[in-house]
Amino acid sequence: MPSNKRNVSYRRWIRRVSLFLFFLFCLKHNGYAQIAPVKILNKMFNDTSSGSKPKWIGYPILGYAPETAWEIGAAAVLVFYAKQDTSNRLSEVSGFSFFTLEGQYGTHFEHAIYSNKNKWFALGKLKFQSYPLHYYGIGPSISGESLGLAHANYSLIRERALRKIKGSLYLGLELDYVNLSNVRFEWKNGVQQTESILGEDGFSNLGLGLGIVYDTRHNVLNVRNGYLAELGFLTYQPVWSSTNKLNTLFIDNRAYFKITKRNVLAFQTLGQFSKGEVPFNQLSMIGGEMMMRGYYLGKYRDKNMLCFQAEHRWLPFPFSKRFGGAVFAGIGSVSPNLNFDKLLPSAGGGVRFLIFPKRDVFTRFDVGVNPEGYGFYFFIGEAF
Numbered sequence: 001m002p003s004n005k006r007n008v009s010y011r012r013w014i015r016r017v018s019l020f021l022f023f024l025f026c027l028k029h030n031g032y033a034q035i036a037p038v039k040i041l042n043k044m045f046n047d048t049s050s051g052s053k054p055k056w057i058g059y060p061i062l063g064y065a066p067e068t069a070w071e072i073g074a075a076a077v078l079v080f081y082a083k084q085d086t087s088n089r090l091s092e093v094s095g096f097s098f099f100t101l102e103g104q105y106g107t108h109f110e111h112a113i114y115s116n117k118n119k120w121f122a123l124g125k126l127k128f129q130s131y132p133l134h135y136y137g138i139g140p141s142i143s144g145e146s147l148g149l150a151h152a153n154y155s156l157i158r159e160r161a162l163r164k165i166k167g168s169l170y171l172g173l174e175l176d177y178v179n180l181s182n183v184r185f186e187w188k189n190g191v192q193q194t195e196s197i198l199g200e201d202g203f204s205n206l207g208l209g210l211g212i213v214y215d216t217r218h219n220v221l222n223v224r225n226g227y228l229a230e231l232g233f234l235t236y237q238p239v240w241s242s243t244n245k246l247n248t249l250f251i252d253n254r255a256y257f258k259i260t261k262r263n264v265l266a267f268q269t270l271g272q273f274s275k276g277e278v279p280f281n282q283l284s285m286i287g288g289e290m291m292m293r294g295y296y297l298g299k300y301r302d303k304n305m306l307c308f309q310a311e312h313r314w315l316p317f318p319f320s321k322r323f324g325g326a327v328f329a330g331i332g333s334v335s336p337n338l339n340f341d342k343l344l345p346s347a348g349g350g351v352r353f354l355i356f357p358k359r360d361v362f363t364r365f366d367v368g369v370n371p372e373g374y375g376f377y378f379f380i381g382e383a384f
Contacts, residue, residue, distance in 0.1 A: 051358035054080035057380070061096060067132045067149055073098025077380045079221065079359055082116040089114040090219045090359060092381065104131050112220045121170050121213065124159035135185065136299045137194060138283065140333050140342040144372055147193035149186040152202070154281070155179040160211050160232070168216045176207035176234050176248075180281050199279025203243040207234035217256070221361045221381035222315065224264050228254040236276075246276030254384055262324075264313040268384045271306045273338075278303050284334055286344065289377040290384060292330050293368025294346045296375070300334045307332025309346075313382070315362060316354055324352035324362065328383075346370045355380065 058076040065071070075096030082088045095109035106129030113122045130153045134146040155178070162172030181202045187193055211232040217223045232250040236242040251271040258264055270291055272284040284305030287295030291307050309330030316324035329347040333340040350366035366377045377383075 052081055052084040052086050054078060054084075055356055055359060057355065061098060067102075067134075068104055069101040071098050071100045071104075079356065079361060082114060085116065088116060089118050089217065090221065090361075092221055094380065105129065106131050119164050121162045121164070121172075121215065122160065123162075125156065126158075127154065127156040129154050130182075132186075133281075133298060134296060135280075138280065138336075139302050140300060140335060140340075140344070142300070146188065148188050150183065150281075151186060152183040152281075153179075153181045160213075162211060162213055168214055170211075170213040170215060172211055172213075174207075174209045174211045174232050174234055176209075176236075177205070178207075178282055179204045180279070197280050198244075198277060199281055203279045205236045205242045205244055205246075205279070205282065206240055207236040207242070207248065208240070209234035211250075219360055221359075223254075223256040223266070223382070224315070224360075225258040226256050228252065244277040244279055244282075246274055246278050246282075248272065248274045262314055262316065262318060264315060266311045266313065266382070266384065267309070269306075269308050270332075272304070274303045286332050286334060287375075289366075289375075289379055292332055292344065292346045292370075293328070293348055293366055293377060293383065294370040294373065294375045295344070295368075296373075300344065302334035302336050304336070304338060304340075305332065305334045306340055309384070311383070313352070315352060315360075322354040322357075324354070326350050326352060326364070326366070326382075328366075328368075344370065348374075350377075 056078040063071040077094040099105040132149040157177040162170035214229040216226040230252040283301040288297035311328035327349040348368035352362040
């Protein structure tokens with residue numbers, strides 16, 4: 001396996017599993033000098049507060065990769081019910097910030113927020129970072145080696161605000177803003193490995209559109225039974241100052257079946273289809289911590305992407321009150337058209353720990369593998 005890919009996987013793993021460092025930090029910090037370790041662990045892992053009240057957890061993050069050197073930061077997750085009414089759907093806000101010894105930095109936020117009586121639904125993410133990304137090329141038939149690093153300042157604002165129409169059906173507006181500036185490619189061996197790349201001089205694209213969502217989930221961090229069907233359309237036009245002219249269609253279909261009290265089967269089909277002038281960093285990508293785990297996010301990219309994954313979850317195991325597990329498998333690909341003739345498989349498994357018992361929220365540690373490599377992932381909440 002190429003050393004750069006192996007180190008990227010380790011960096012992700014080290015950064016996420018560094019939740020353990022939070023406990024070491026608490027034990028050594030002056031402010032906790034008089035608190036027994038058992039009380040600290042009890043406060044973090046024994047969910048003694050009312051199930052209707054907001055609950056949060058924060059912890060430091062630490063990682064290492066050759067392209068960034070040491071990475072240091074902090075992360076936090078907040079879960080709550082609107083008006084502290086548990087008949088409302090569980091809302092979640094998460095984020096983390098970091099900086100590296102090479103002068104790189106980043107701040108990421110994600111949220112899924114339901115209003116009282118679930119009348120409004122806001123789903124979005126914000127990313128601001130100066131961070132290098134491995135670039136492998138475009139298409140499903142690229143080589144296994146990274147062609148180089150793309151250094152840039154990257155900003156992303158993706159927001160969806162939807163209003164309940166009837167029952168579990170929502171309709172609303174979608175906004176997507178992507179900005180890439182100060183782009184510099186550091187090619188392997190100092191020689192450019194590909195022809196000119198759309199977006200290599202930077203771009204600023206604003207997409208506006210509509211979204212329709214059918215959502216029967218109650219707890220978005222751990223769905224035991226329900227459905228999600230999302231269809232979104234975004235158009236990016238020079239008339240509102242977009243660098244490129246393109247259109248993008250999103251589909252996200254999920255189904256969850258509660259087999260027994262502790263067993264859940266989950267399925268997801270995810271697609272993104274674009275037409276027009278699509279810069280390299282707005283192409284559809286597979287990989288990462290949510291879909292096709294085990295692949296480096298962005299290794300495979302093109303105008304169109306279609307993926308499917310299935311997962312069996314034990315939440316928790318029959319012999320434990322807090323520990324559970326999951327096995328998963330996925331298949332998908334990218335394509336310049338709709339001929340997905342090269343399919344990429346992935347599979348894996350992981351352990352779960354019930355961190356917020358009264359809210360049925362687990363942390364997950366997953367290992368994803370594929371014919372080309374592997375990846376480690378540590379997050380609060382399920383992948384989908």
